[in-house]
Amino acid sequence: MRFDRGDRHRIVSGCSAGTSQEASAAQSVVGRASEARRTFIFGDPMSNVTCTRRLEWDAMHRIPRHESKCAAFHGHRYAAEITCLAESLDDRGRVIDFGVVKERVGGWIDANWDHTAILQRTDPDPGVAAIAASNASHGRPVYWIDAPPTAEVLAAELARIAQDLLADTGVEVVSLRLWETPNGSAEWRRGVER
Numbered sequence: 055m056r057f058d059r060g061d062r063h064r065i066v067s068g069c070s071a072g073t074s075q076e077a078s079a080a081q082s083v084v085g086r087a088s089e090a091r092r093t094f095i096f097g098d099p100m101s102n103v104t105c106t107r108r109l110e111w112d113a114m115h116r117i118p119r120h121e122s123k124c125a126a127f128h129g130h131r132y133a134a135e136i137t138c139l140a141e142s143l144d145d146r147g148r149v150i151d152f153g154v155v156k157e158r159v160g161g162w163i164d165a166n167w168d169h170t171a172i173l174q175r176t177d178p179d180p181g182v183a184a185i186a187a188s189n190a191s192h193g194r195p196v197y198w199i200d201a202p203p204t205a206e207v208l209a210a211e212l213a214r215i216a217q218d219l220l221a222d223t224g225v226e227v228v229s230l231r232l233w234e235t236p237n238g239s240a241e242w243r244r245g246v247e248r
């Protein structure tokens with residue numbers, strides 16, 4: 055539906071120029087519009103079209119050696135906006151179905167990050183072991199990461215995982231914005247990290 059504006063413009067222009075043989079002219083206009091749609095969707099200009107799926111979850115973390123309150127164990131309502139790029143749209147006009155991103159990446163988040171703790175593997179806080187044991191007893195093992203679990207680190211981690219999960223679809227994860235709070239986010243972009 056995102057292409058309707060361009061097609062409508064083309065159809066209106068064609069109708070205003072028509073003077074006779076209206077049926078034939080209309081058919082011709084439709085034909086031109088249809089051809090334009092194909093060119094517009096599958097031609098080079100569309101190689102830069104992306105789609106973005108937002109996913110949300112709840113988790114606890116802390117930032118070892120943080121200078122302020124983020125050193126304490128605390129929770130966030132996280133959100134990630136995963137942006138995918140395809141060389142061309144599929145035959146239904148999509149980069150990728152939003153539902154596929156939700157099922158695969160959202161499923162991974164539900165299994166690994168939602169309602170648990172995301173902690174640095176080398177976190178020296180004495181409370182870590184107790185949290186890990188308690189969460190495990192509730193079926194929510196801690197997600198261990200080899201760096202401080204900041205928004206920046208989690209954005210890069212999720213981008214890597216999302217790319218793996220979507221690899222067989224042919225799309226590239228080109229950017230991922232991870233919101234730690236409604237006002238604070240970090241963005242991973244392909245080509246910056248690699």
Ligand SMILES: [Zn+2]
Pocket residue numbers: 115124128129130234
């Ligand atoms: Zn935090």
